[in-house]
Amino acid sequence: MADNCIVVQGLSKSFGDFLLDNVSFNVPTGRIVGFIGENGAGKSTTIKLILNELKRDAGHIEVFGRDNTNSSFKNDIGVVFDECTFHSVFNAQDMGKIFSGIYPTWDDGLYHKYLKQFRLPTDKPIGSFSKGMKMKLSIICAMAHKPKLLILDEATTGLDPVVRDEVLDLFLDFVQDENHSVLFSSHITSDIEKIADYVILIHQGKIIFEEQKDDLIYNYGVVKCGKKQFSTIDPDDYLISRKEKTCIKCLVADKAAFQKNTKTSLLTMQVWKILCSFMSKEARHARTDL
């Protein structure tokens, strides 16, 4: 068993004024990795590059130990996007027949079990489904061929809290098998908080950090300082900063060491609220050397 089911190294891609810059991270086998960042940070572009839907400018991507240009890995993955991409005239029964003719490992029994579990009708057109029902169907279709890796691109966006919890529980069940992994992109930090083992934060096309969730909770923190004090801080000591009206907030990887070295005040914020505040649309200033 490979240690990492996805390895991304030095990945770069430019589109006009957007640059995905030297992105590197791993998705360990048997784990759920939350991939977070604000809208437009580069999450979907990274996922498209992993799926070989886009041509990379530089870098290396391996899925299950093989370069991703070898599409054999697609038998072992399930992908869910932020919208249901199935034709509205089809019903769940039709989708089952379509996928059974695509995936050699498609399990029709499992598919119908999931449909029953999520109370989805088999004979109604998908066009008549609610957003939540469509997303549940997309997730079920991604799982019924028994993939080893799920890649979810904002798959829980727009779901109500009840459906979201059901879906998140399904992902947790999925990784009970330690050969199964999930790469879960979202800008909803509460979802990541609930299920992720590792968290990767991407901001303006650059990876800010890749950490275990527990390390993030216990070691990371936000410090608050004035403009004058901020100018004395070594840029290597913080990951990302945000200017506010009266102060500057810095995200630091080791809050205890940082406080010891600088006389700044630590904000008692939950790490998820910290991430939310750094992902907001207000002014953000990532270190340029990251």
Add this chain to the structure above:
Amino acid sequence: MRGLIYKDVCLFFKGAEKRLLLIIGAVVVLLVVKAGVYAGLMASIMLGLTMGIQSVMNFSSDETASWKKYQMTLPVNNFAVVASKYASVVCILVPGIIGSIVLNLISSVVYHQWDFTLYGLSMAVAALLPLAWTAICLPLTYWFGFQSAQALGIIFIFPMFFFIKNFEDGAGFSALPQTVSSYLLLAGIICVTLFVLSYFISVAGYSRKE
């Protein structure tokens, strides 16, 4: 690939525009009244064109549903994806040919004339028109988007219309079978060659990446 062929054939029948079917029904009735014993042949031409148009409309619905984005995550290579489109068009030729037989039967029953040359011609036309339509429109869809194919499709309708109008106003419908049969072999060879060539052009268009 079997799943993708099933998807396209299923979409052809489920996604058929109801208004288009009503218009076709009305035109067939009009043809039976006006074109006499040749109504079956005329209606088969109409059916072939409609099936070609409907197939291209289905390809556009893939764009509307963002299916292509999803399809690229499936374990199917580009050759198989495009081949499934062409194979689905070949599959729908069967109901097209059956439809042309039924239309000729109606015309034969109404006018008590059984000309089996007309049956043969109608079946050939019902098979060749969707092939030709797909061969022209599908590469355009993959290279320049659905709208270019739609625009060219509309342009393609005019010569067909004037072709039929020419027989109606000039030599009459009775000259139509003779003219069609004299060009049938050539048309068949051109259609099949175009269909095969078009597949490779479509694969090249589909395989492009940003």
